[in-house]
Amino acid sequence: MQESEHIPDWSLVQQYMRASPSIFFYWVAETDWPVKYVSENISQLGYSAEEFIAGRKKFSEIVHPDDLERVIQEVEEYTARKLKSFTQEYRVLTGEGEICWIDDRTVIQCDAEGEVTHYLGIITDITKEKNAETALRLSQEKYRTLVETTKDFVWEVDRNGVYTYCSPQVESLLGYRPEEMLGKTPFEFMVAENAGTVVGKFNEIVMQEQAFTFLENTNLHRDGREIVLETSGVPFFDANGRLAGYRGIDRDITGRKRADERQRLAASVFENTTEGILITDARGTIQFVNPAFTTITQYEPGEAIGKNPRILQSGRQNYEFYQSMWSSVLEFGHWQGEIYNRRKNGEIFPQWLTISAIKDDRGNTTNYVGVTWDITERKRAEEDAQRHQRDMAHVMRLSTMGEMATGMAHELNQPLAAIVMYCGTAASLVKSLPSPPQQLGEILERAKEQAHRAGGIIRHLREFVSKEGKDKEPFDLDQIVRDVITLLKWEVHESGIKIDFRPGGPTRKVSANKIQIEQVLVNLVRNSLEAIGLAEIPEGRVVIQTCLLPNDMIEVSVGDNGPGIDAAMAGNIFDQFQTNKEAGMGIGLSLSRTIIEAHGGKLWLDKDYQHGALFVFELPVYE
Secondary structure, three states: OOOOOOOOOOOHHHHHHHHHOOEEEEEEOOOOOEEEEEHHHHHHHOOOOHHHHHHOOOHHHHHHHHHHHHHHHHHHOOOOOOOOOOEEEEEEEEEEEEEEEEEEEEEEEEEEEEEEEEEEEEEOOOOOHHHHHHHHHOOOOOOOOOOOOOOOEEEEEEOOOOEEEEHHHHHHHHOOOOOHHHOOHHHEOOOOHHHHHHHHHHHHHHHOOEEEEEEEEEEOOOOOOOOEEEEEEEEEEEOOOOOOEEEEEEEEHHHHHHHHHHHHHHHHHHHOOOOOOEEEEEOOOOEEEOOHHHHHHOOOOOHHOOOOHHHHHHOOOOOOHHHHHHHHHHHHHEEEEEEEEEEEOEEEEEEEEEEEEEEEEOEEEEEEEEEEEEEEHHHHHHHHHHHHHHHHHHHHHHHHHHHHHHHHHHHHHHHHHHHHHHHHHHHHHHHOOOOOOHHHHHHHHHHHHHHHHHHHHHHHHHHHOOOOOOEEEEHHHHHHHHHHHHOOOOHHHHHHHEEEEEOOOOEEEEEEOOOHHHHHHHHHHHHHHHHHHHHOOOOEEEEEEEEEEEEEEEEEEEEEEEOOOOOHHOOOOOOOOOOOOOOOOHHHHHHHHHHHHOOOOOOEEOOOOOOOOOEEEEEEOOO
């Protein structure tokens, strides 16, 4: 207990108490302290002012029995010492029988002879503070003495804002002793950029003679630290009713402001990060999700909150995977790795997921936080890079095969020429025999024809794989179609697929690089053959048609009765490395379009064709 350093006039205190949550008492200095006056807010303790003033209830009756003797002794001691005021903390019983701690700040009132006649007191409910102290004490070592927690800074200023009273708590709050504050204004202790704003607000308050609450201001501690105070005050008036000044309290909210800022920053990160975040309780029930989670999974907050993250499972991971994942979380407090989940629309997609356990001060898990990244594009880029490497290796192998084919064609031409010569010589010898064996001459002629045919195929293959084609030259496009059919005859024979060529009208020529146009036709026809074969279409058929257009262009179409082109791929079918074939490189159609456009034509996919796939190209007629 400590004597108050300054007590304002009773009339001023009375005005202050009208706006105060504290309870005002006026006791008679007699046994049991009969109450002469008590403020109406005594109701917060479950009593009415009337039952005290009427004498039906004495103040001593509500003091806790265990504290009453101590309180009486202290009052008698303070009275005997002729103190002007004193402070006590003790327990009282509410009207409902509950125990309530109060802070009792009492002023002793005497008559002209100096005899004590009354006690003027302000009691404040400090149950919460006392409970907090008790909880803190119980959490530490037994029998440890706690010091009183820091109180708010109580102050009084005149109408010009100059301090006339400062409570001792100001020293712990700002580092200045009360006497160092007196004669100065609060604005002198504020940071410069904040002082001007607060002065303007205070001037408006003074002009209106109004009470104010929660006025935030930033002050400089003696050691240079910034302290954020929350100020509340009420006006008080002199005997003539003129504003004399303000009384109020300052509360340190620096910690709260920092916590609010951290919370605001955390909320901003939570709301604006591109990573999906979900927070569950200890049982795994989703409590919060951020907007990025909705963007990634398509689940709105209302659809996800209250559910288990199992709603995202794709079925790609087995029981052992999840068992290992959660074993890591439980043992180490976190897990991270790649996982496949399912969006709301059923689409399965890859994610990089981290799971962290949030624990309280006692080490108990209270929440789990999952942070996830959609790595679909990264996985696609990795797959594209791997496919590109495979394709480049394939291209190198094809290039090597082309060189080998050229060499083989050269080497095979000589024995084929010898076979033709030997067959011709044998046929001449057979004819000169008097009685040649039956059909021997015919067999030799057929062998000679097939050797000629083999030579033609090899020569054609050599031209086809040649790295350098001839310059543009006029040629019959229909004949090129027939040559391609001949070149692919063995593939057609093996597959059982029929190729139907339908030339349209009189033969017309085009001027182009023959080998390149042949490459385009081979690519289109082979695409059709492979599509039909993979789909196992019975009675597969490829139809090649040519026709002369009115705009002096020759149109060539290659259609089939295969599965057709997927709508999702149709839009970028001519892009490089786009393919729906397991072993395809994805460069054939892109290269074919480039060749046709280089010859003044165009190549496209007929998206309206309903019976399979239909590719069409045009080339200018040679005049």
